[in-house]
Amino acid sequence: MIKAENVKKVFGPVTVLEDVNLTVNPGEVVSILGSSGSGKSTLIRCINGLERLDGGKITVDDFDVSKPRELAEARKRSGTVFQLFNLYPHMTAVENVTLAPIEVLKRPKAEAEKEARALLASVGLSERADAYPAQLSGGQRQRVGICRALAMKPRYLLLDEVTSALDPEMTAEVLNILAKLAEEGTTMVFVTHEIEFARQISDRVVFLEKGRLVVDLPTEQFFAEDGGMANPRVAQFLSKMRKD
Amino acid sequence: MRYTDFTPFDLVLLAQGLGVTIGLFLATTVIGLFIGTALAVIRFYRVPVLTQVVTFITELLKNSPVLVQLFLVFFGLPAFLRINVTPVEAAVITMSGNTAAFIYVIAVSAIESIGRDQIEAARVFGLTRWQVLRHIIAPQATAFAIGPLTGLLVNQLQVTSLISVIGVMDLTKIGNTLNLRTLQPFIVWAVVGVLYYLCAKLIAWLGSRLETRLRAHTAWKGL
């Protein structure tokens, strides 16, 4: 279980997150929506320990991410996929995927590589397994990014606007994979601009507004006229996103 | 007093050595600047054959050890041309030539930093190549070159230390003398090192001041 309690994050004079409470149970798919600058990505970065909290507490399976010793454990349980892929440019797709399993989980190299190739094959990249990131298209890179996160067998997958750097065709490639993962019961927290997609695969949708978590509802209710849409901010946001 | 003790006169020796180092550095810098710039102008005028020869020689000078160049001038030239070359003459010739080679490279890239379009525009207005060089290129190229030039001179000051090897009584040679006499290499070489360090810092400081001043003329001053 990922649990955020009264989370606060400040960048200089700007309060980016304020009093955020969120619980993600195993098996759940939770989408985080909100306009740019609402603190969605920062929340993800707080969960994986890339940002230090200025208040409150986040635990991943009861491991407190603010405590250095526990952060390592917390990180083993979650995998992150980034907006700009952040692949290691000097390593092939397979090497990108196997690095952490070999170095962190101390898996035997041959075994890790076999699994990595299977993972890459499952996202349609068996032919490109030995290519370097620069030789791959954006969609292919993001698929490698997803495999890299999955290779650690995380209990939770954190996805930070993973399709916003991709064109529609490549976005579809990546979303298909995420849909498949959701079907298989992977726990996911994802920040996204793909409203329709979020609606299809999420169990719950939360809405951030100026650093505050203002709506947290099951997907059906979130999109219902008398549910989330009753909140004028949410309605405004959804209509704006749909127009774009 | 033991023979190996430091004496107040050692300070005079050090000052003399420093004077020789600085004097040689300044003289060869001026000569090198003059020759290097002249060579760059030859290239600017695209003088056939001469341009290729200049490029070849400067490459040779840039890519070989100064020590070897120094030996060639000091030991080689007298034997080959049957002339007399004193250590100081050899030092001046070698250092000037070496500095010129590097200044040539800086000058060429400074000239090339100025857009072809500017030069062509000026030529269209009927300015001669020389006028273009004098009024359009030189002022801008100088501002461009100050940074790399400062770096070069800091380096060339250090290179002058090699002339001690052929017996010029510069700072390093004085260091050698004191080292042999006092047998206290740590102190001697630390002091010599500090003196070089301070000179290098002085050059860098002067360079950056000059750069700010030159930039001030060309920079947008605001309202």
Add this chain to the structure above:
Amino acid sequence: MRLDLSILVPHLGFLAEGALLTAQACGLALIGSLIMGALVAIARTSSSRAIRGVAFAYVDLFRNVPFIVQLFFFYYGLPELGIYIDAFTTGVISLSIAGGAFASDVIRSGILAIDPGIIEAAEVSGLSRRKTFTRIVLPIALRTSVRPLGSVFINLILTSSILSTITLNELTGTAKIVASDTFKPFEVYVVLLVVYAALTYLVSILIGLLHKRLNRDLVEGAVA
């Protein structure tokens, strides 16, 4: 006044020995410089002010004092401390320390140029700081810095001629002996000059090839 290079022929073997010593000294000093350079580059990005200060002082000092002074400091100074090492070792150490000062600047800017997102990716995947540095940061920084590091290496080769002043018979040292044996210093030093220039030219070509090879995968859209 005739340039007769045939007088060198009987001495070629001896000169080759010197060249070999130069190659050995430069090869070892290159490794030393890279290690020093990497360590100092890490120190300069350290969170401790004291460590950063020491690293900066090292670079500043060794870049602004003539190599020959550094060399004499170690060659004559170390025995004063009771450390007796031969001229070759002293030379390699001195070259490594001086080269390290230049290499650290190159490696440091290579490190600073790395996309922070890549380092974050390594961090969240659980890699330790040390592993992140050795497996991700350093390899990327070294690859992108091949050319400027090559210039440092070429300077190392040219600077190694100064080792002849501490009785080391490397290329310049052997040439000095040949020059005085044959009474033909002009011929000897002309050839020596050209040999060094050719050597550094060759090295710069090799560096260009190495750069291409190491960075072939980093080129955007190399294979579609």
